[in-house]
Amino acid sequence: MQHEFLLYGANGYTGELIARHAMQYKLLPILAGRRKEQIAPLAAKLGLPYRIFDMNDGGALLAALKEVKAVIHAAGPFEYTAKPMVLACLLTGTHYLDINGSIEVFEMIKQYDASAKKAGVMLLPGAGFDVVPTDCIALQLKNLLPNAVRLQLAFATTGGSLSHGTATTMTDKLGEGGAERKDGKIVKVPLGKKGMWVDFGPKQLFVMSIPWGDVSTAWFTTGIPNIETYTGVAKKTFTLLKLQWLFNWVLRRSSIRKIIKNKINRQPAGPADEQRTNARSLVWGQVINEDGKTAIVRMSAPEGYTLTTHSALIIVQKILNGNFSPGYQTPASAYGENLVMEIPGVNREVIE
The missing domain is CATH 3.40.50.720 (NAD(P)-binding Rossmann-like Domain)
Structure with missing residues (x-):
């Protein structure tokens, strides 16, 4: 070979x-x-x-x-x-x-x-995981409802945790807000602008809007003009984020981000093999057309x-x-x- x-x-x-x-x-x-x-x-x-x-x-x-x-x-x-x-x-x-x-x-x-x-x-x-499952669901939904004008994608993990790299990348985005696609254009919106309960199949979980990669990629894949992406969070986190305008300026400071990164580096590099084996990813997608007709696909997959x-x-x-x-x-x-x-x-x- x-x-x-x-x-x-x-x-x-x-x-x-x-x-x-x-x-x-x-x-x-x-x-x-x-x-x-x-x-x-x-x-x-x-x-x-x-x-x-x-x-x-x-x-x-x-x-x-x-x-x-x-x-x-x-x-x-x-x-x-x-x-x-x-x-x-x-x-x-x-x-x-x-x-x-x-x-x-x-x-x-x-x-x-x-x-x-x-x-x-x-x-x-x-x-x-960014963005294979969500991208495949986006295309499947487009094929199910070709005239869809709105796409919502959500994911959650049960029993997983973050690697150093993922946590560090997220730290670099602290205080920067969120994004969605509206009428074909990417627009900046507050992080956690929207929240909702989603039935993932095995369980119902609360999700909030985040700037996930599909805001870019699902548009390329499907051409659907309005795209929102969500992830599972505790309801209290979503509530707290309504006050983010008060402290976003602090989170953008390099000194604060450095403190958070030092804390990340003291943690394990990522989830242990046993934790990954026992964790699951849950993914959900919904499209809606002008007449209000919908299609939903949900998925259970290995940890991210x-x-x-x-x-x-x-x-x-x-x-x-x-x-x-x-x-x-x-x-x-x-x-x-x-x-x-x-x-x-x-x-x-x-x-x-």
């Missing part, structure tokens, strides 16, 4: 999970990152080659990408790391995947669609980091087998509404 893809950020929590499970898909990545003291022992344990370089070292980045057909970019925060990796992939003809979930990053990468088509390269950000591990490897396997569409893609635009059903442990139902 050839080492056909680069896994950059293999020393991160999710990157290590992807490295550990790659053999399950008969894939042999080249592990890469900045920290030799973390990458080298993992590579030795898994019997894989590795490369150590900083992404700011353009020569080393280009040299590493020339060795492979694709990269899974797993080193955030993607607001800073996605663009240099995308540009390097366009220069070397390397397919690009990442596990990002940021609206701004999706919108930025989308701008390179024409360049990617010219280079014969696929750019597919959001190849993990587990799902990300499988979905990223499934997608990179497809690419290496020649199954890809050049240019900017979302998971469902490239591989259809049933992509998510290839992930072990996913159950889905349509509610009439």
Whole structure:
């Protein structure tokens, strides 16, 4: 078997999970990152080659990408790391995947669609929990109700927790507010502007609106002009956020964010294997047309980091087998509404 893809950020929590499970898909990545003291022992344990370089070292980045057909970019925060990796992939003809979930990053990468088509390269950000399950539900709902004008997507996790990388990315967005799509345009709104109870199937949970990646990607996938995204929270958190205008300015201060990040770094790197195994992700989507007709799809899936591990490897396997569409893609635009059903442990139902 050839080492056909680069896994950059293999020393991160999710990157290590992807490295550990790659053999399950008969894939042999080249592990890469900045920290030799973390990458080298993992590579030795898994019997894989590795490369150590900083992404700011353009020569080393280009040299590493020339060795492979694709990269899974797993080193955030993607607001800073996605663009240099995308540009390097366009220069070397390397397919690009990442596990990002940021609206701004999706919108930025989308701008390179024409360049990617010219280079014969696929750019597919959001190849993990952000946004594979929600993107597949969005497309399924569009197919169920083609004239839908409004899309709502919600997710919640039972029994899971955050990795350092996810928590750090969220800290960098503290005090920045939310976003939704209105009449085809992304508009800024307060975080938690809306809240509602959702029947996820196994249980009813309260959710509030957040700026999830689908505000960008579901529009690309479906063309539905009004999109809202929600996540499960405690009702008291939602109530507290109604006062956020009083303290958002404090949360935007770098000194406050630094204190929070130091606290994050003292926690475990992410959920333990047993915790991930016992946790579940619940996903729900609803579309509405002008006449008020609705369609609902709900899903039960593995915990988010587990799902990300499988979905990223499934997608990179497809690419290496020649199954890809050049240019900017979302998971469902490239591989259809049933992509998510290839992930072990996913159950889905349509509610009439």
